[in-house]
Amino acid sequence: MKLTKRLAGIVFPPRCVVCRSPLPRDGMICPGCERYVNHPDPSRSRCAVCFLPQKECVCGKKLYYEKLAAPFIGSTPAKQSVYDMKFRQKLDLVKPLAHFMKLALDERDMTDGIDLITYIPMDRGRRFRKGFDHAEELAKELAKLTGRPCAALLERRQKVPPQHSLKKRILRSGNLLGVFEPVGKRLPDIAGKRILLVDDIATTGATFNEAAKTLMIFGAETVYCACALLNPKPKQKKNRRRGR
Ligand SMILES: [Zn+2]
Ligand SMILES: [Zn+2]
Numbered sequence: 138m139k140l141t142k143r144l145a146g147i148v149f150p151p152r153c154v155v156c157r158s159p160l161p162r163d164g165m166i167c168p169g170c171e172r173y174v175n176h177p178d179p180s181r182s183r184c185a186v187c188f189l190p191q192k193e194c195v196c197g198k199k200l201y202y203e204k205l206a207a208p209f210i211g212s213t214p215a216k217q218s219v220y221d222m223k224f225r226q227k228l229d230l231v232k233p234l235a236h237f238m239k240l241a242l243d244e245r246d247m248t249d250g251i252d253l254i255t256y257i258p259m260d261r262g263r264r265f266r267k268g269f270d271h272a273e274e275l276a277k278e279l280a281k282l283t284g285r286p287c288a289a290l291l292e293r294r295q296k297v298p299p300q301h302s303l304k305k306r307i308l309r310s311g312n313l314l315g316v317f318e319p320v321g322k323r324l325p326d327i328a329g330k331r332i333l334l335v336d337d338i339a340t341t342g343a344t345f346n347e348a349a350k351t352l353m354i355f356g357a358e359t360v361y362c363a364c365a366l367l368n369p370k371p372k373q374k375k376n377r378r379r380g381r
């Protein structure tokens with residue numbers, strides 16, 4: 138091991154991707170947090186697309202992607218790590234999160250069906266202010282782990298409010314209509330390809346679906362999706378009392 142890497146290991150020991158406690162040696166997750174990684178369970182009835190139990194399925198009616206993989210689901214303690222990467226620029230979390238995304242792709246038999254990796258892009262202004270795009274960082278890391286190329290295939294056509302600022306599903310899907318377009322020079326890369334779309338967090342899958350639709354319109358063969366955290370909104374009960 139290189140001296141600099143060894144020194145870095147002493148000064149900044151690897152930390153668990155979920156609880157952030159120091160790990161004794163090279164590692165991604167502590168034994169106590171292993172249970173938060175979502176493994177598909179073939180013995181239970183699950184949606185064939187998002188792999189969630191049927192009651193929690195996030196897939197809408199008209200889907201443009203084939204499958205969605207996420208290693209962390211719902212209100213897991215891993216949520217904080219994904220938020221820290223997204224909102225607090227903790228880029229050291231990219232590597233372990235991508236590691237578990239790759240595990241999720243493998244466990245759902247998706248890895249072999251990927252020719253090319255891309256990501257859901259931020260709008261240009263936000264990208265410029267932040268200096269990086271965390272979905273792009275995850276996609277690049279996944280490209281290293283899978284040996285597939287990564288390319289920026291999509292861009293945002295107009296400025297719209299961030300999805301996480303909109304509470305209702307209908308606003309989220311309406312907010313996205315026609316929002317993505319292919320990067321002009323990348324058009325030949327899309328046709329006939331099996332593409333993996335990467336994002337950090339998905340809630341209803343609406344962003345993935347709109348981006349997948351754009352790729353399919355421009356000739357992609359199939360689109361798969363992967364995110365670090367799938368955070369479905371709890372289904373609202375009907376006949377709830379209002380005004381409280
Ligand atoms: Zn832990
Ligand atoms: Zn589903």
